Every structure is written in structure tokens, then in C-alpha cells.
Amino acid sequence: MSTLEDECFLEVGHNNDIREHTSIHRSSKSTDRTVIGDGNLIMGACHIAHDCKIGNNNIFANNTLLAGHVEVEDYVHTAGATVIHQFCHLGSFSFLGGGSVVSHDVPKYMMVAGDRAELRGLNLVGLTRRGFSIEEIRSLKTAYRKIFICADITAASFDERLAQVEQHEGMIQVPAVRAMLQSIRDSFAEDRRGICKYRHWNGS
Template structure:
């Protein structure tokens, strides 16, 4: 299962059925769970923890030191969950001690070629990053987010559940759950209607989300007044609680 030209550090821990392709390098303090397949010409540095049933394609760089001038070789880490697909030439960096000390990716994510995930990013589950999407440091991407190709996300931004960015978007503020944004700089365009339908949201819930988006973005209200109106008219549902909590806890401010 391990090609004879692969270089595996003695301290690395690989499950018995892990596949490692030709000329791949697995460094010190790396663990890889069962069923994971590593293509040729991949470099994995540690400390890095990779779960089960992942696929990592050729020329990816996984767990390299963060691109942060303050980094001094501290033992920060990268954690990758289960069933992720990581395509060609992706670069995932470890965390820094100035923040969480780790970069984390959850489960069932589909990461296309040339994606960059910088230090201290937190990626949820069931996301899709199209080709060349790029995250600066300290970014949080929550569950079911889709990033269009060449999307750029500024450091410290948070993108909420079920949000969608169009191709070439440049995001410098927080994106609320369910929103569809596009442009450089990115602007709110609509709700992720097709995504919500595919994930089984009811017609009633979709109507409520669209109405909340209209209040937040189409009535010329301040953010605080819009959120108060959403709570008064549409509150009491889990989907609205998610939206309201996200908006009220935003640190960078919402994309408007």
C-alpha cells in the first residue's frame, strides 16, 4: 500500500490500509486514519492529524508551517476529519500560537484544485471550495458553504451556514447564513435558494429566509433595526435563531 519511493518518517503513524503514492513524503508527527489514499508527489508535514477515508491528490502540500512572520517553529497543528476530497496542488497550513494553535477541517468537504487554507482557519462539514478559492488566516467557514472559483476571503471573516459566493468574489466582511454574495468587493445578491432546496428546507422556511434577507438588505434599515424587525416578525424558528445569533455576534461586521 506504500510505494517504495515514498519517504515515511519513523514517528508517523499510518493505519494498515493507508495508500501512499510514489515520491510522497510524510513527515514527523503525522497520523493518517484508515482508508485514506495519498496520491504521488504529496508532502505532509506535522504535527498533522488526518482522519479516515480521505483522498489527497497529487502535488498537495498539507500541514506546512504557517505563512506568518511571527511563527517561530512552535508545535502547532493541522487537523483534518473524515471523507474529505482534497484535489491537486492544494495548500493547507498549520495554526499559530497567536490564535487557536491549529487549523481544522471537518468532514465530507470537497476541496478542488489550487485551494489555499491559511493558518488558524476553521472549516466545517459538507463544504465545497471551487478551484483557487483562497482563505487568509483566522477565517471560519461553517457547514454547507459553497465558495465559487477564485473566491478570496479576508482574514478573520466568518461565512455562515448555507452561504454561497459567486466566482471571483472578494469577501472582506462576515457573510450571514443562507446568503448569496458576488463581486469584488462582494455584495449581497440573494439567498442560496437552490442550495436550500437541495438540502430539504421546506417552502415555509425558504419563504421566511427570503423575507429576512429582504428586511436585512432591501429596506434601508440599520443592521440593528433590521435584526429587531426580523426577530419581531419572523422569530421563534431555528433558522431565524441561527441567522440572528450569527449577525449579532459578528466581529468584522456584516457584508452590506
């Protein structure tokens, strides 16, 4: 006979479109819950495993597979046949290319693709569609270049480049830039997986 301690939970919000052959698991224990927010489009044959936390207004294309304990913020878009490793975090307004295998966090506003998925820049199309201003996008592009696309990768470590942007008086005044920087920092917390790999470009 089932007891309260045996119960596991799934919480689904409003105005979600969940298509055919999708599977969504309840939490793995009674003290947690799997959560689907509001306004999400979850296309055919997707899988959302136990204890995932899905925000609002996300689009998961066909055969997107989320392992357990994945957290997805808002306005995330995956292309088809994308696979996300357990405990990964997907930041708001990010885009995951088709067939990607994502084994680390994807920070806010960024685009990843490949096996294993690498950062491929900012999700510029998504940011424009969601109403980000030209100035916001320009500031995000400048911050991204300073962190990930430096002319001399021996000049400063990744952490030093990140700190330089955090200390830049102009860029740090832009809320979107602050949010992106915080998203990157959060990914390196003790219980997190770090961010997806990125390629060192020398500008040539």
C-alpha cells in the same frame, strides 16, 4: 532542536477530498490548530492558511484562497477564484460567487458576489437542495426583505429593522430565521468584521 512549544498543528477529519496543488498550513502557534472537518471537497489549487477552522460538507471550487483565521461553518459553497480576507466568518449554507473578494462576514444562508463582495440575496438553490421546506424558505425571504430590501431606507436604521424582525412573533418562531438573525448579530461582535455590504433597493 524542536521543542513542544515550537510544534504547530493541523487536524483533518474524515472523508475529505483534497485535490492537486492545494496547500493547507498548520497553526501559527502551538496553542492553536488549523482544523478541517469531515466530508469537504477542496478542489485544485486551493489555499487554506494558518489557524483556519473549516466545518463539514463544504465545497471549495478551484483556486479558492482562505487567509489566516478564517472560519467556515457547514455546507458552504465557493465558486472558482474566490478570495477570503483573514478573520472572516462564512455562515452555513452560504454561497460565494466566482471571483469574489470577501472582506467581511457572510451570514448564514446568504449569497455574495463581486469585488468587494456584496450580499445578493439568499442562497435559494442551495437551501432547496439541502431540504429546507417551502415554509422555511418563505420565512427566510420575508425576513431578508424586511432587513435588507425596505421601501423607505430612511424609515428605520439597519439595527432597528433587525430588531423588528427579532420581535415579529411569526418569523421568530422559525428556527432557520432565528439562526440567520443570530448569525448577523454575531458578525458585529467586538472582534468580528461585520457583514458584507448590501445595496439599498427601493422596490422600483
